Every structure is written in C-alpha cells, then in structure tokens.
Amino acid sequence: MGHLLGNAVRIAPADQTLVLGEGIETMLSVREAVPSLPVWSALSSSHLGAVLLPAGLQRLYIAIDRDPAGQRAAEKLTARATEAGIAVRVLEPRLGDFNDDLRAHGVEALRQHLAAQIVSEDQHRLKI
Numbered sequence: 001m002g003h004l005l006g007n008a009v010r011i012a013p014a015d016q017t018l019v020l021g022e023g024i025e026t027m028l029s030v031r032e033a034v035p036s037l038p039v040w041s042a043l044s045s046s047h048l049g050a051v052l053l054p055a056g057l058q059r060l061y062i063a064i065d066r067d068p069a070g071q072r073a074a075e076k077l078t079a080r081a082t083e084a085g086i087a088v089r090v091l092e093p094r095l096g097d098f099n100d101d102l103r104a105h106g107v108e109a110l111r112q113h114l115a116a117q118i119v120s121e122d123q124h125r126l127k128i
Helices: 024-033 068-083 098-105 107-115 120-126
Strands: 017-021 039-041 059-063 087-091
Touching: 017 024, 024 039, 024 059, 024 098, 024 107, 059 068, 068 087, 098 107, 107 120
Parallel strands: 017 039, 017 059, 059 087
Antiparallel strands: none
16 A cells, blocks of 8 residues: 555645545545535544645645544644644534535535635635
C-alpha cells in the first residue's frame, strides 16, 4: 500500500481552497453536498495532522469527526497550517461525522449546514 503519512486521497484537486478530513466516506459526503469544493481524505485521524499541504493554499477547511482523536488531529493540522500562513476554519458535523449527517438528514440539509460554516469567499461554490 505504500507510505500513507503525509499523503491523502485526493478526491478533487486543491486550488486556493481545500477541505481536508479523516475518512473517505466523510469526505465523499462533503463532496456530494458541495461538488465544487476540493476535498481530500487523510484516511485516519493520525494521518490528518500530518498531511502535506499543497503550495498556494490560502484557505483550509478541516472537516472534523466528533471524537477526541479527530479534535486532536484538527488542532495539530490547524497549528501547522496557521504557521504556514494559511487561513483555517473547522467544519463541524451535527452528528459523529459528515457521513452520519448525510445519511440522517439528506444532501440538502448537509449543504445548508456546511453553507453556514463556509466563509463568504467560498459561498459561490455552494451553488449547484
């Protein structure tokens, strides 16, 4: 399988904005709700804090899971990104993760929940 540390599953290529989270199901759920957002999956909380961020990144959204490991990984990644001059915003699910939200509430409810957490510069990406 190769070395995972520092790498991610790149579901959509990053531009100046990137949404990064743990599990592939979580990130596919975010992508389904907002298809124009570039999303990557770190595959686990331990890998989330170590993902190598792409050059030119200006805004990083961290799609957290609601558990202690996810919180710690988001804190580590936030510190690294902030140190590199990247603006960071944490996206929080209603339930355990965004896949739980999608399954429980549907795609439109997830899109609206994400819209409330996304900065004005990226609101245009919410239009389907």
